[in-house]
Each structure stands twice: as C-alpha cells, then as structure tokens.
Amino acid sequence: MAEINQNFQKLPGSYLFAEIARRTAAYQAANPDKKLIKMGIGDVTRPLAPSVIRAMHKAVDEMGSADTFMGYGPYEGYDFLRDAIVQHDYAARGVTMSREEIFVSDGAKSDCGNIGDIFSVNNVVAVCDPVYPVYVDANAMAGRAGEYDGEKWTNIVYMPCTAENGFVPALPERVPDLIYLCFPNNPTGMAATKDQLKLWVDYANEHGSVILYDSAYEAFIRDPEIPHSIYEVPGARTCAIEFRSYSKTAGFTGTRCAYTIIPKELKVNGVSLAELWLRRQSTKYNGCPYMIQRGAEAIYTPEGQQEVRETIDYYLNNAAIIREGLAKAGLTVYGGVNSPYVWAATPDGMGSWDFFDRLLQEGNVVTTPGAGFGPSGEGYIRLTGFGDPENTKEAIRRITRML
Amino acid sequence: MAEINQNFQKLPGSYLFAEIARRTAAYQAANPDKKLIKMGIGDVTRPLAPSVIRAMHKAVDEMGSADTFMGYGPYEGYDFLRDAIVQHDYAARGVTMSREEIFVSDGAKSDCGNIGDIFSVNNVVAVCDPVYPVYVDANAMAGRAGEYDGEKWTNIVYMPCTAENGFVPALPERVPDLIYLCFPNNPTGMAATKDQLKLWVDYANEHGSVILYDSAYEAFIRDPEIPHSIYEVPGARTCAIEFRSYSKTAGFTGTRCAYTIIPKELKVNGVSLAELWLRRQSTKYNGCPYMIQRGAEAIYTPEGQQEVRETIDYYLNNAAIIREGLAKAGLTVYGGVNSPYVWAATPDGMGSWDFFDRLLQEGNVVTTPGAGFGPSGEGYIRLTGFGDPENTKEAIRRITRML
Numbered sequence: 001m002a003e004i005n006q007n008f009q010k011l012p013g014s015y016l017f018a019e020i021a022r023r024t025a026a027y028q029a030a031n032p033d034k035k036l037i038k039m040g041i042g043d044v045t046r047p048l049a050p051s052v053i054r055a056m057h058k059a060v061d062e063m064g065s066a067d068t069f070m071g072y073g074p075y076e077g078y079d080f081l082r083d084a085i086v087q088h089d090y091a092a093r094g095v096t097m098s099r100e101e102i103f104v105s106d107g108a109k110s111d112c113g114n115i116g117d118i119f120s121v122n123n124v125v126a127v128c129d130p131v132y133p134v135y136v137d138a139n140a141m142a143g144r145a146g147e148y149d150g151e152k153w154t155n156i157v158y159m160p161c162t163a164e165n166g167f168v169p170a171l172p173e174r175v176p177d178l179i180y181l182c183f184p185n186n187p188t189g190m191a192a193t194k195d196q197l198k199l200w201v202d203y204a205n206e207h208g209s210v211i212l213y214d215s216a217y218e219a220f221i222r223d224p225e226i227p228h229s230i231y232e233v234p235g236a237r238t239c240a241i242e243f244r245s246y247s248k249t250a251g252f253t254g255t256r257c258a259y260t261i262i263p264k265e266l267k268v269n270g271v272s273l274a275e276l277w278l279r280r281q282s283t284k285y286n287g288c289p290y291m292i293q294r295g296a297e298a299i300y301t302p303e304g305q306q307e308v309r310e311t312i313d314y315y316l317n318n319a320a321i322i323r324e325g326l327a328k329a330g331l332t333v334y335g336g337v338n339s340p341y342v343w344a345a346t347p348d349g350m351g352s353w354d355f356f357d358r359l360l361q362e363g364n365v366v367t368t369p370g371a372g373f374g375p376s377g378e379g380y381i382r383l384t385g386f387g388d389p390e391n392t393k394e395a396i397r398r399i400t401r402m403l
Numbered sequence: 404m405a406e407i408n409q410n411f412q413k414l415p416g417s418y419l420f421a422e423i424a425r426r427t428a429a430y431q432a433a434n435p436d437k438k439l440i441k442m443g444i445g446d447v448t449r450p451l452a453p454s455v456i457r458a459m460h461k462a463v464d465e466m467g468s469a470d471t472f473m474g475y476g477p478y479e480g481y482d483f484l485r486d487a488i489v490q491h492d493y494a495a496r497g498v499t500m501s502r503e504e505i506f507v508s509d510g511a512k513s514d515c516g517n518i519g520d521i522f523s524v525n526n527v528v529a530v531c532d533p534v535y536p537v538y539v540d541a542n543a544m545a546g547r548a549g550e551y552d553g554e555k556w557t558n559i560v561y562m563p564c565t566a567e568n569g570f571v572p573a574l575p576e577r578v579p580d581l582i583y584l585c586f587p588n589n590p591t592g593m594a595a596t597k598d599q600l601k602l603w604v605d606y607a608n609e610h611g612s613v614i615l616y617d618s619a620y621e622a623f624i625r626d627p628e629i630p631h632s633i634y635e636v637p638g639a640r641t642c643a644i645e646f647r648s649y650s651k652t653a654g655f656t657g658t659r660c661a662y663t664i665i666p667k668e669l670k671v672n673g674v675s676l677a678e679l680w681l682r683r684q685s686t687k688y689n690g691c692p693y694m695i696q697r698g699a700e701a702i703y704t705p706e707g708q709q710e711v712r713e714t715i716d717y718y719l720n721n722a723a724i725i726r727e728g729l730a731k732a733g734l735t736v737y738g739g740v741n742s743p744y745v746w747a748a749t750p751d752g753m754g755s756w757d758f759f760d761r762l763l764q765e766g767n768v769v770t771t772p773g774a775g776f777g778p779s780g781e782g783y784i785r786l787t788g789f790g791d792p793e794n795t796k797e798a799i800r801r802i803t804r805m806l
Contacts, residue, residue, distance in 0.1 A: 001611030002580040003523035004671050008679050015685070043474040053467035056694070057460060063658065064456035070657040071446035106509055106659075106689070113687030117544060120406035137686045141520060177405040208404030254473040254693045255466065256509075268407050276411050282418070283540045284516030286509070290657045291459070292692055 007143045012150075016133060016372035017041060023357070024366050037395040038366040039322075039383045042186065042340070044251045046314060048295070049307035052250065055298035059291035073287040076278060077104025077259065081293045084300040085259060089244065095231045101263050103277060104288050104296075108216050108245035108258040112180075113138035114284070115212060115241065115260070118276040119178060126157035126176030128169055130187050130373030130380075132214070135180040151375055160376040161188060167334060167343075168196045175207045181230075182214035184221060187373045187382040188343040189319075189335015191226045197233045204239035210268065211240040216258075219249040219312055221338040229261075237263040241273065248340065250299045250308045257288055257296045315340045318392045319385030325396030326383075329403050340385040343370070347403060352378055363398040410546050415553075419536060419775035420444060426760070427769050440798040441769040442725075442786045445589065445743070447654045449717060451698070452710035455653065458701035462694035476690040479681060480507025480662065484696045487703040488662060492647065498634045504666050506680060507691050507699075511619050511648035511661040515583075516541035517687070518615060518644065518663070521679040522581060529560035529579030531572055533590050533776030533783075535617070538583040554778055563779040564591060566748075570737060571599045578610045584633075585617035587624060590776045590785040591746040592722075592738015594629045600636045607642035613671065614643040619661075622652040622715055624741040632664075640666040644676065651743065653702045653711045660691055660699045718743045721795045722788030728799030729786075732806050743788040746773070750806060755781055766801040 020040055028036060048056075062068035076082070082102040090097040105111050112134055121143045127135050136156060139145050146155030157176045159169035167190035168183075181200060183192040204211050211230065218228040230236045242261040246252035262274040298304045323336035326344050336342035346355040352369035359365045359381070368384075370377030385392070423443055431439060451459075465471035479485070485505040493500035508514050515537055524546045530538050539559060542548050549558030560579045562572035570593035571586075584603060586595040607614045614633065621631040633639045645664040649655035665677040701707045726739035729747050739745035749758040755772035762768045762784070771787075773780030788795070 002526055002613045002671050004674050004676070004679060005521055005523055008521065008682060009674070011682065045469070045472070045474065047469050047472040048466045050467065053463055056463045056466075060456055060459045060463060063451045063459075064453065066448070066450050069448070069450040069654075071448065071654075072656045106692075109689045110687060118408055118411065120408055123405055134686060141683065141686065210405045251472075251474075253475045254690070256689065256692045268405050271407050271412070273407070276407060279411060279414065280544065283537060283544065284513060286512045286659065287657075289509075289659045289692060289695055291463075291694070 005141065007141050010148050011137060011140055012148055016368070019372070020366065020368060024360065027360050034364045036364050036366055037387070037391045037398075039387060039392070039395055040366045040368045042384050042386060044248060044253050044386050045388065046251055046311045048251050048255065049299065049304055049311065051298040051301055051304035051307055052295045056291050056295040059294035063291065070290040073290055073293070075282040075285060075287050077102065077288060078290070078293050081297045084297050088300045090229065090231070093228060093232060095229055097231070097261065098264070101261055101274060103260045103262065103281060104293060105258050105260060105281070105285070106256045106288050107247070108214065108243040109134055111243050111258060111260045112212065112214060114280065115277070116142045116144070117280050117284070118273060123177035124155065124157060124174070126159055126172055126179045128161050128180070128182065128185065129158040129375060130161065130370055130377030131180070132182060132186050133373070158374065158376075161185070162376060163334070163345075166190065168192050171199065171203050176209055178210050178212060179204060180212045180214065182216070184217040184339035185335070186217065187341055187368065187370065187377065189339035189341035190343070191221060191223070191338040193225065194227050194233055197227060197230055201230070201233050201235045201239060205235050208268075209239065210266070210273070211236070213240050213242045215242055216245040217248055217339055218244070219308070220316060220340055222316065223338055226338055231261070231263070237265045239266065241266065246296050246299065249312075250296070251311060252296070255292060255295065257292050315385040317385075318387055318389055321389065321392050321396060322383050322385060325400065329396070329400040331403070336385065342383045342385070343380050344383065346379050346381060349379060352381055355381055358402070359399065363395070363402045365395045365398055408544065410544050413551050414540060414543055415551055419771070422775070423769065423771065427763065430763050437767045439767050439769055440790070440794045440801075442790060442795070442798055443769045443771045445787050445789060447651060447656050447789050448791065449654055449714045451654050451658065452702065452707055452714070454701040454704055454707035454710055455698045459694050459698040462697035466694065473693040476693055476696070478685040478688060478690050480505065480691060481693070481696050484700045487700050491703045493632065493634070496631060496635060498632055500634065500664065501667070504664055504677060506663045506665065506684060507696060508661050508663060508684070508688070509659045509691050510650070511617065511646040512537055514646050514661060514663045515615065515617060517683065518680070519545045519547070520683045520687070521676060526580035527558065527560060527577070529562055529575055529582045531564050531584065531588065532561040532778060533564065533773055533780030534583070535585060535589045536776070561777065561779075564588070565779060566737070569593065570746075571595050574602065574606050579612055581613050581615060582607060583615045583617065585619070587620040587742035588738070589620065590744055590771065590773065590780065592742035592744035593746070594624060594626070594741040596628065597630050597636055600630060600633055604633070604636045604638045604642060608638050611671075612642065613669070613676070614639070616643050616645045618645055619648040620651055620742055621647070622711070623719060623743055625719065626741055629741055634664070634666070640668045642669065644669065649699050649702065653699070654714065655699070658695060658698065660695050718788040720788075721790055721792055724792065724795050724799060725786050725788060728803065732799070732803040734806070739788065745786045745788070747784050747786065749782050749784060752782060755784055758784055761805070762802065766798070766805045768798045768801055
C-alpha cells in the first residue's frame with residue numbers, strides 16, 4: 001500500500017500569505033466601501049522592459065519557423081545567456097566565473113527548494129530568523145527539520161537577526177551543515193558587507209558547511225561597498241552556492257527565469273556539487289523555455305540595463321518614501337535602502353499581528369506581520385516598495401494619521 | 404560537515420543518450436564525409452502552430468504594458484488553461500474532470516520526478532521494462548531503488564514488456580506501492596486498451612497502490628478504441644495520477660508546458676494527494692510562465708486543434724514509413740501506429756548495441772539501442788518518426804540495402 005511522505009503532515013496548516021489574504025478578504029467583505037492599499041506581498045507591478053519584449057517577440061517568431069525552431073534546450077541553459085551572465089553579473093564586478101558553473105532555471109524558489117535533493121537528509125540546516133519561509137518548508141518536507149513545536153522546528157538552527165546585531169546573524173554555536181543566507185535580506189531589507197560575509201565564508205570553510213546564498217535582490221544595491229555576490233568574498237568558491245533571479249531584477253515573477261551558481265571548486269567529500277546538480281536537473285528538469293531565456297539575455301544589452309535600472313529606481317523611490325515617512329511618524333525603521341523592503345518596529349512593543357490588524361482596520365493598509373517570518377520577526381512589520389508612488393504616499397499619510 | 408545524498412553515487416555513470424552521442428561523434432569524426440541520419444532522440448522538429456505563435460505574441464505584448472502586466476501566477480496554473488483542459492482533453496472524451504484537479508507545470512518530466520516528494524521513501528516502485536529512464540533515476544535519487552547491480556536496481560519491481568505479452572506487462576507478484584505506466588509507450592510505441600488498463604486499475608484499487616500514468620503521447624492515438632486517459636477506465640479516480648504534456652502534442656519540447664491530474668477522490672490513508680501536491684508545488688515551484696500558458700491555451704482553439712493534428716499526422720506518416728519499410732526489409736516491428744515510436748527486433752537475435760553500431764557504421768543511421776531502456780529492451784532498437792519524410796525514406800533505403 002502506498003504511503004505518503006509523513007513530513008508533509010508536520011507542516012503548519014496556514015501559510016503566511018494565505019492568512020493575510022484571509023484577514024484582508026474578511027475585512028473588505030465587511031467594509032466594501034474601504035479602499036485598501038496592499039503593501040504586503042512582494043510581487044512586482046511594472047511591465048517588462050521594452051528590450052525584453054522585443055527579444056521575446058523575436059524568439060517567438062523563431063519558434064514558428066522550421067529553420068529556426070528550437071526543441072529541447074540544454075538542461076543547464078543556453079550558452080548565450082550563461083555567457084551574458086558571466087560577463088555582466090560577474091566579470092563586470094571583478095569576479096571570475098565560467099559558463100559551466102551557471103545553471104539556468106525557472107526560478108530561485110525552485111532551486112532553493114530542489115537543491116536539497118543533492119544533500120543528505122541528515123544534514124542540519126540553519127536559517128536566519130526571520131526568514132523567507134521556502135527554505136524552512138522545503139527542508140521540512142525532505143525530513144531535515146525535525147518536529148514543529150508551534151513556533152520552531154526542533155532540528156533547524158535558527159539564527160536571530162535583530163536590531164542588536166544589525167540583522168546579520170552571529171555565527172551559531174551548533175555547527176550547521178547547510179546555511180541559508182539571503183542579502184539584501186527578505187524580509188528585513190538589510191544588506192551585508194563584505195566583512196560580514198567573510199566571517200561566514202571562513203566559518204563554512206573551517207567546518208565544511210555549505211552556504212546557500214540567496215542573492216535575489218542584488219539589483220537593488222546602490223551602495224558601492226555592498227557586495228552583489230558572495231563570490232566577491234575570498235574563499236567563497238569552496239563553500240558557497242549562489243541563487244540569482246530575474247523576478248525582482250527585471251520583473252520576471254510571472255515570466256520565470258533564474259540561475260544558480262555552483263563553482264567547480266565546491267566539493268563535499270571530494271564530490272563536485274555542480275556535477276550532482278547537473279545530474280539532478282537533467283533527470284528532473286528539462287530547461288527554461290527558449291523565448292524566456294532570450295528575454296533574460298536582453299536584460300544585459302545596454303538598453304536593457306538602462307531600462308531595468310529605471311524600474312528598480314522606481315521601486316527604491318517607493319521604499320524611500322516608506323522608510324522616511326514611517327521614521328517621521330515616529331517608527332523605528334530598517335532596510336529600504338539597498339532593498340525594496342522596509343522593516344518597521346511596531347509601536348510600543350505591540351505584537352506584529354495586532355499591528356497588522358490595526359493597520360488593516362484603521363489605516364486600510366495591508367502589510368506583512370513580522371512574526372509570520374519566524375519568532376524574531378515578532379514586533380516588526382514588512383512593507384514593500386513594489387506599489388506606485390501615489391498609493392505609497394497615501395498609505396504613509398494614513399499610517400501617520402493613525403499613529 | 405555537509406554530506407551529499409549518497410544515492411547519487413549509486414547511479415550508473417553513462418546516460419543512454421550521452422553514450423549514443425559519444426559513439427555517433429566518434430564515428431562522424433573518423434568519417435567526416437558520411438551524412439548521418441538521426442532517428443534516435445525523441446525531439447520534435449516541426450515549428451509551433453501559427454495559433455500558438457499568435458497567442459504568445461499577444462501575451463508578450465500584455466507583459467509589456469502596465470495595464471495588462473502579469474506578476475506571480477497561480478502555482479497550479481491559470482484557470483483559462485485549466486478550463487480548456489477540462490473541456491477539450493476530458494469532457495470531449497466523456498470524462499468528468501474539475502479545474503481543481505489540474506496542476507499546470509513546466510513539464511511532465513519534472514512532474515514525473517517531483518511527484519516522489521509527496522510519497523514515502525519506503526514505497527516500492529514498479530516500472531515497465533523497457534522504460535523511460537527518468538522514472539527509475541528520479542526514484543533512485545530519492546532512495547527508493549536500493550542498489551544498482553549493473554543491470555537492475557535491487558528494490559525496483561521490473562515488469563517485462565515483451566512480444567509475448569504484447570508489450571503490456573503482467574500484474575507483478577510482489578505488490579508495488581507506486582506503479583509507473585506509460586501508454587502509448589516510450590520506447591515500444593505500443594498502446595494499451597481499456598480492458599488492459601482496467602486490470603491495472605482494479606489491481607491498484609485492491610492493493611492500495613497508486614498508478615503514475617504517463618500519457619505524454621496520447622495525441623498520437625488514432626484508433627478510436629484506445630483510451631487517451633486512464634480516467635476513461637472506471638475506478639481510476641481512486642488510484643491514478645495522470646501526466647500530460649504539450650511537448651509531443653504541440654511541439655513544446657523547448658517551450659515547456661505540461662499538466663498533472665490528481666483527482667479529488669485519490670487519497671492515501673485519508674490524505675488527499677492533490678492537497679499534498681499543491682503544497683509541494685506552492686513551496687518548491689512558482690508556476691508556468693504566463694505567455695507559455697497562453698500559447699498552450701491556443702492549442703484548444705479550432706484552428707489550433709487543426710494545426711497540431713496536421714503536425715502529428717506528419718510524424719505518424721514518418722512512423723508508418725519506418726514501420727512498413729523495416730517490415731518489408733524482413734525485420735519484426737511493433738508500435739508506430741498510435742505512436743511516433745517504432746520498436747524493431749534486431750535480426751538474428753543480434754545484441755541491440757551491436758545492431759546500433761552496424762546501423763551507424765554501415766547504414767549511417769543513428770537509432771536507440773533497446774538495451775538502454777532496460778534488460779527487456781535487449782534485442783530491439785527504437786526509431787522515431789520525428790524526422791522529415793525524405794530523410795526517413797532514405798534511412799529506410801539504407802537499412803534495407805544493409806540487411
């Protein structure tokens with residue numbers, strides 16, 4: 001008789017964003033005349049760049065003609081895209097990367113979850129707290145998390161990110177085997193410096209741990225001192241896998257393209273992780289659509305670079321409005337500089353779900369309660385810069401009036 | 404210290420198609436003047452249908468405008484596509500299916516592999532022999548296959564498909580928990596009747612096994628008596644998951660779209676498998692690109708249906724040329740009627756790799772040796788109808804001359 005994977009039964013029932021949607025819908029149903037402003041979910045709103053649109057039209061046409069039709073592509077992505085990544089995302093920042101170390105995919109979320117396939121289920125996983133829920137849930141499904149006690153998983157190492165440590169966690173006492181790091185961070189919006197990452201790289205190399213570095217928000221970095229890639233830190237090639245995404249970089253949340261870097265030097269017990277990942281991908285994945293990869297390639301043209309930069313400036317401007325507005329209103333705020341996310345402390349130590357409810361009911365603004373990202377998120381809310389400037393300003397006016 | 408998933412180390416080194424590519428390249432390098440005809444790999448060659456191209460252009464334009472831009476889509480696919488599937492792939496054949504039972508994805512290969520996430524690693528897996536290698540390798544990676552003895556995995560139940568049983572396997576003595584079936588079959592090209600599938604459905608319901616039914620080639624069925632879906636068989640809704648793909652149906656091998664059906668009634672120990680799969684997909688996947696789903700939707704328009712049918716007729720015509728030509732040349736052939744694949748017995752009981760080499764070197768035709776698909780594939784080769792008629796005829800002439 002078939003048996004299910006019992007780890008699924010351990011997952012807590014309500015997913016953060018589902019609970020937010022539930023409360024929001026209930027309030028809106030009871031108050032149909034209220035105009036809500038949604039500053040919760042991290043989806044983009046601006047259209048794809050004209051260069052991307054042109055490239056995708058051309059690629060679609062190629063698929064319609066026998067001479068230029070493309071069937072199965074390489075599991076690891078087309079060389080035209082991998083070469084553009086090497087040149088623009090790495091060489092341009094002084095980092096040497098080779099085409100063979102780049103694995104194009106349909107999303108950093110898929111890769112962050114699926115990467116677990118190549119590691120032992122006995123590996124101990126560490127995550128920042130608060131954290132993007134996918135790292136935890138994917139490992140819980142695989143059996144690496146232990147039991148859920150209503151707040152934490154018994155076998156996950158939670159690394160508190162607090163105002164005291166500048167939201168960059170301290171090295172944990174219990175040495176983890178796999179360490180998820182995400183900078184600029186979701187949800188706190190805080191970036192890490194080279195010196196801060198160097199501590200982690202040295203720690204991982206010393207203990208034989210592997211860092212899973214989520215760099216999905218690197219395009220929002222404007223401070224020249226902040227590294228965009230963990231490979232800007234010496235020693236990272238022997239201990240780190242990096243996840244990049246076009247979702248936030250170029251508005252690809254509904255278009256789906258990302259890539260993962262596994263350096264040649266990264267080995268566990270002498271086994272190349274890049275080779276294991278290629279085996280995994282060639283068995284359980286069949287490549288990212290041709291037209292989508294052509295769209296991603298166009299981001300790297302001079303026009304494409306200019307266009308996506310303008311869109312990110314637009315979101316960063318919103319983040320600055322939130323950051324400065326809430327600070328003026330008396331809240332303590334973090335992030336929102338090299339990131340689309342603003343992380344705001346609740347007033348008077350109020351619980352984050354309570355503040356969420358107050359903002360919803362009194363301000364008609366939908367946010368994300370920090371507690372939904374983990375125990376150390378309690379006492380914070382997350383707001384995002386993905387709206388438009390008018391609504392963003394109006395939300396800040398409403399919150400200011402409320403406080 | 405991190406540890407790898409040791410199951411990867413058990414996988415045999417050389418993947419079938421890599422070995423074919425190696426031998427082919429070696430021969431071509433030594434004989435640069437020879438013009439090879441490739442009848443091995445199962446990739447399509449005809450362009451996407453004009454209806455699909457038009458729909459994708461429209462969707463790309465939508466992504467370029469703020470009013471119509473699409474961000475994150477539903478994990479399980481857009482309703483416009485799911486509803487088209489309900490109507491055209493199921494209702495049109497008298498099968499009731501609801502939108503909620505359909506999970507759109509980037510490929511049947513991904514789904515056939517990833518579906519393992521929701522099942523216990525202790526489940527025993529059965530596969531047809533010969534078999535599409537993905538079912539076996541994905542389960543070997545997950546730890547369900549035991550050890551590889553050089554020919555077989557110790558914990559996989561192999562179900563021989565032979566000329567004697569019409570290439571539809573007998574019910575196995577050791578009861579498996581998960582049963583992969585694929586009809587019309589890759590590699591044998593043979594289809595299963597309703598009565599043959601009914602035996603499997605009853606067996607699975609009796610034993611609490613789950614059938615993983617790969618129906619990727621259903622569009623090639625021309626015999627009205629052959630079922631396109633396992634749900635045409637009474638009882639299948641309580642025991643079967645079905646995988647469908649647009650790869651061969653509409654030339655989407657490089658475009659990537661597929662779907663998986665999990666009926667509401669399908670439960671294991673009272674747990675809905677559809678709910679587990681949605682949890683898996685929402686955690687480790689982020690949906691199929693909007694423009695790709697719009698392209699898939701266009702297949703179901705009257706023009707789209709006509710266009711994809713013409714393309715499939717083109718491939719079926721090639722398969723008929725192969726089937727009839729090889730039979731005339733004295734080989735015993737199977738498949739090639741409701742399938743793009745022809746499965747031909749080697750002459751005089753020759754080994755399949757030996758016959759592969761002879762065809763390559765004397766006929767300059769690249770085929771796929773049956774032994775690459777499993778022990779019972781020994782003594783056969785696979786040829787595909789995905790080429791063009793002229794090359795297909797020339798290949799048959801060369802083989803006929805050789806024999």
